[in-house]
Amino acid sequence: MGVRLNLFAIIGSIILLLVILELIRRRYLQERYSLIWIVTGTFFLLLSIRTDILYRISHFLGFYIPSNALFFFGILFLILIVLGLSVITSRLSVKNKILAQEIVLLKKRVADLEKSLRSPE
């Protein structure tokens, strides 16, 4: 990997980490969901600083060019994160449905109560 690409990777991962931390600080990202991002960012920073680790891994896995290994890990993390998000979204949509149903039932109960208050017997 060339020096320029290396520098670019280091700066990129640092920016990624800073953006993640800032998002948590502004409460746009809950700590619970930030861990995978922090792990990803740190991993990329590590690989761009210690390129020898990247070389060793890519050699071990049989990549011809180390930057291909980096792409591979990038895509792997993206798949993990997107899959995780799909699970979270599914869970949220179930909860959202339950909430809506609760509200509908409550509305009906309140309306019935109001009616019975207005016309006792």
Add this chain to the structure above:
Amino acid sequence: MGSMKVLVIIPVFNEEETLRGVILGIRVSLPDADILVVNDGSTDSTSNIARKEGVLVLEHPYNMGIGATMQTGFLYALRNGYDIAIQVDGDGQHYPDFLPSLIKPLLEGHCDLMIGSRYLSDGGFKSTLLRKLGIKFFSSLIWIFTGKRVTDPTSGFRAMDRKTLELFSVEYPPDYPEVEAIISAHKKGLHFQETPVAMRDRQGGASSIGFLSALYYMVKVTLSVSIGSFRRLK
């Protein structure tokens, strides 16, 4: 002092074996307090037991975690004019006998948040070694961020005055809230203290914390508190 309205909040998730005993114990030691059970989506008969005992009951439509459950209780306490709210776990770990000593300093206005510490008392159930290490870790964390010593930072046996409730009703982590809550109370300029209490090992149900979640607890709180120190309180 006698005119203070006190609410005991019991967050519950599947505590059918122990809840009744907890309610009866609270009634003996704090006869004038109201009792609120916040049911966090239990799938057993917990809710029926609470209703049969005639206490106040709020039901979450699904499981939302201990932080959200307590916060529901705090909102109820604030909107219904309570001066003091106490958290007592529904699993029977907390001896209700200590309730009067837990709220006394709050009634007298000496502090805003009182934490019952099992490490300030002799006897009673302490904890397993691994948990003790975790607790040491959190104590140090609190010391770093507040300069104060808290011997039992994960204790859920707590009492809060209205000022603390106002903070916690807007700022309370949804999961593993205990340690962060102490630090945000400190940031808000609220005074917290500890008082000795004895605890039992849980009487029934399953602990909410396994090894992996303990690890997550520590990582999450450390992250949250560190980033939180760059954040201004609302």
